[in-house]
Amino acid sequence: KVQHSSAIKKKKGRRYCCGYPISIFFIVVNEFCERFSYYGMRAVLVLYFRYFLLWDDDLATSIYHAFVALCYLTPILGAIIADSWLGKFKTIIYLSIVYAIGQVTMAISTIHDITDANRDGTPDNFTFHIALSMLGLILIALGTGGIKPCVAAFGGDQFQEHQSRQLNTFFSVFYLCINAGSLLSTLITPLKSVASTLMVFIAGSGMYVKTDPEGNIMWSVCKCIGFAIKNRFRHRSSSYPKREHWMDWANEKYDKLLIAQIKMVLKVLFLYIPLPMFWTLFDQKGSRWTLQATTMSGDFVSILISTVNPILILTLVPIMDRLIFPLIQKCGLNFSPLKRMTVGMLFAAMAFVSAALVQIEIDKTLPNFPSSSESQLKVVNTYSTTLNVTISPNEHLLIESFGSSADYVTFDHQDITVSLNTNPVITKAFSLIKGGRQTLIIPSDPTVMRDFVLRHGEQWCEFSRKFGFGASYTFLIPSTVFSDDCESITEVEDMKPNSVHMALQIPQYFLITTGEVMFSVTGLQFSYSQAPKNMKSVLQAGWLCTNAVGNIIVLIVAELGKLPKQWAEYLLFASLLVAVSIIFSIMAYFYTYIDPAEIEAQVRKEQGLEPEEMEKETLEMEEKDEDQKNEQGVKQTKI
Numbered sequence: 001k002v003q004h005s006s007a008i009k010k011k012k013g014r015r016y017c018c019g020y021p022i023s024i025f026f027i028v029v030n031e032f033c034e035r036f037s038y039y040g041m042r043a044v045l046v047l048y049f050r051y052f053l054l055w056d057d058d059l060a061t062s063i064y065h066a067f068v069a070l071c072y073l074t075p076i077l078g079a080i081i082a083d084s085w086l087g088k089f090k091t092i093i094y095l096s097i098v099y100a101i102g103q104v105t106m107a108i109s110t111i112h113d114i115t116d117a118n119r120d121g122t123p124d125n126f127t128f129h130i131a132l133s134m135l136g137l138i139l140i141a142l143g144t145g146g147i148k149p150c151v152a153a154f155g156g157d158q159f160q161e162h163q164s165r166q167l168n169t170f171f172s173v174f175y176l177c178i179n180a181g182s183l184l185s186t187l188i189t190p191l192k193s194v195a196s197t198l199m200v201f202i203a204g205s206g207m208y209v210k211t212d213p214e215g216n217i218m219w220s221v222c223k224c225i226g227f228a229i230k231n232r233f234r235h236r237s238s239s240y241p242k243r244e245h246w247m248d249w250a251n252e253k254y255d256k257l258l259i260a261q262i263k264m265v266l267k268v269l270f271l272y273i274p275l276p277m278f279w280t281l282f283d284q285k286g287s288r289w290t291l292q293a294t295t296m297s298g299d300f301v302s303i304l305i306s307t308v309n310p311i312l313i314l315t316l317v318p319i320m321d322r323l324i325f326p327l328i329q330k331c332g333l334n335f336s337p338l339k340r341m342t343v344g345m346l347f348a349a350m351a352f353v354s355a356a357l358v359q360i361e362i363d364k365t366l367p368n369f370p371s372s373s374e375s376q377l378k379v380v381n382t383y384s385t386t387l388n389v390t391i392s393p394n395e396h397l398l399i400e401s402f403g404s405s406a407d408y409v410t411f412d413h414q415d416i417t418v419s420l421n422t423n424p425v426i427t428k429a430f431s432l433i434k435g436g437r438q439t440l441i442i443p444s445d446p447t448v449m450r451d452f453v454l455r456h457g458e459q460w461c462e463f464s465r466k467f468g469f470g471a472s473y474t475f476l477i478p479s480t481v482f483s484d485d486c487e488s489i490t491e492v493e494d495m496k497p498n499s500v501h502m503a504l505q506i507p508q509y510f511l512i513t514t515g516e517v518m519f520s521v522t523g524l525q526f527s528y529s530q531a532p533k534n535m536k537s538v539l540q541a542g543w544l545c546t547n548a549v550g551n552i553i554v555l556i557v558a559e560l561g562k563l564p565k566q567w568a569e570y571l572l573f574a575s576l577l578v579a580v581s582i583i584f585s586i587m588a589y590f591y592t593y594i595d596p597a598e599i600e601a602q603v604r605k606e607q608g609l610e611p612e613e614m615e616k617e618t619l620e621m622e623e624k625d626e627d628q629k630n631e632q633g634v635k636q637t638k639i
């Protein structure tokens with residue numbers, strides 16, 4: 001009782017602006033800075049794996065998703081630390097420091113000069129860079145994941161029960177800030193943002209409502225569930241009367257209020273079971289879709305593509321909140337939160353169908369690489385005249401001087417003989433590499449080989465070309481290169497530039513983001529509204545865990561599935577999500593929305609706790625009056 005009164009006294013110190021606690025401003029700006037830092041790093045992570053650490057697509061995708069999964073598993077740790085030990089405020093501060101150390105470690109791991117002793121532009125000791133970047137990523141996951149459930153719940157704590165409208169607006173603005181941070185991070189370097197995160201958060205210190213840690217609620221929940229299961233098992237004989245709910249088997253030892261609260265949480269957690277599938281698709285934006293973009297063309301569009309999700313969120317959230325959802329309501333349709341989430345899932349599935357269609361277009365333009373039993377050869381002629389090249393047994397190519405064969409010629413055997421119609425005829429045998437691509441260069445004089453060196457000192461020439469995305473070239477440099485200012489360099493195109501434009505990815509981004517607004521924003525609000533007051537962080541952590549499981553599913557599919565065609569993998573994910581959304585809609589049909597405060601009040605009443613409740617209500621009424629006076633004051637000042 002004493003603790004409760006002191007908590008309420010603390011609440012009395014709050015200050016308001018336009019009906020909202022001022023402390024909210026610091027929390028929202030803190031979230032903006034934190035997401036700015038997180039998404040700035042995440043946007044280039046898979047490319048860092050692919051092009052700096054030189055991992056293949058599957059390994060890059062797997063480690064990326066393992067990292068994201070870790071970021072969404074650590075919220076459990078954050079919720080435990082906050083609830084049982086440090087409280088949300090201190091947890092956010094301490095884990096932000098861990099986060100900052102992680103970002104610095106990660107930044108250091110990307111400096112190739114540290115191990116590049118021979119200065120060839122690539123690191124010499126990959127193990128060092130891999131170890132450092134993994135350490136950095138683990139610290140970042142601990143930091144970002146740990147503070148995540150605390151920030152949303154800490155924001156919620158700043159409101160009072162009668163401020164449900166403001167609370168809903170807070171969650172929408174909170175989500176908008178996440179995306180504003182994500183959007184800006186892609187455009188500006190996110191290096192200093194963790195420091196800003198901390199400073200902004202600490203600046204608001206005097207204004208927050210800081211509730212003391214109430215003990216390890218997660219541990220109490222686990223013990224209570226464990227006891228209920230054990231007790232049920234001990235009384236399994238049919239001679240014992242059945243109880244309404246299996247959790248009622250904890251009645252002998254645990255408080256009725258705690259049992260009622262656990263029942264509410266379990267009901268929601270059960271509903272969460274199918275949700276990871278949404279995240280499985282959603283988080284492939286950062287891996288498979290980013291890699292898909294690297295096989296497409298378009299310069300400035302690449303920036304647009306990486307910012308399209310947050311831009312769409314910033315426009316769609318207000319449109320949905322202010323226009324679409326009220327309009328649907330006006331039409332007499334009950335578009336409940338769970339229905340919105342189901343529709344969100346279907347949008348995500350459509351996004352993957354769109355990605356599959358784009359992939360089919362890309363595949364048509366991709367080079368036809370040799371299978372493991374085949375070999376490919378391209379012939380380049382630097383001889384002074386056109387040559388007739390015969391490759392045994394029956395391949396005849398007519399190649400102009402300083403030209404090349406139109407494309408790679410595929411052989412299903414490795415030993416070949418090449419003959420040139422020179423005078424005298426030259427014939428040479430070669431052994432090709434199985435499963436590889438090679439280029440045979442016929443020198444300017446087949447009997448004499450010359451070396452050409454391009455110097456950057458006294459003699460130099462500038463050779464500049466605009467190279468297409470994804471293309472590969474061979475340059476033929478004659479001895480006269482310096483005298484004619486590089487004019488004589490001939491370019492042979494080994495691989496055509498990507499020709500499918502990145503703008504084709506926009507529909508899939510639009511669909512997945514529409515899905516996100518329906519699913520993620522609603523899910524965040526739903527998780528907060530359906531949780532008892534002391535278990536808000538627990539349910540936030542549960543909600544974030546659905547994201548972690550989603551990323552683990554991608555890991556499994558990327559490692560085990562290994563479908564030969566990428567578009568088939570996209571379609572597989574889309575079909576899985578449609579199936580899961582059907583299951584979810586059935587589960588949602590049987591779910592009844594609750595008001596946790598009402599249920600708690602009822603249990604308290606049954607336990608004969610009305611006097612304390614009444615005292616609390618009186619205190620809250622007093623506080624409400626004071627807040628209204630406060631708000632009135634703001635309005636009067638405005639007038």
Ligand SMILES: C[C@H](N)C(=O)N[C@@H](CC(=O)O)C(=O)O
Nearest residue numbers: 178179182309310313520547
């Ligand atoms: C940038 C994304 N559109 C976004 O809003 N992400 C949220 C939800 C999530 O991925 O967990 C966030 O970063 O909190």
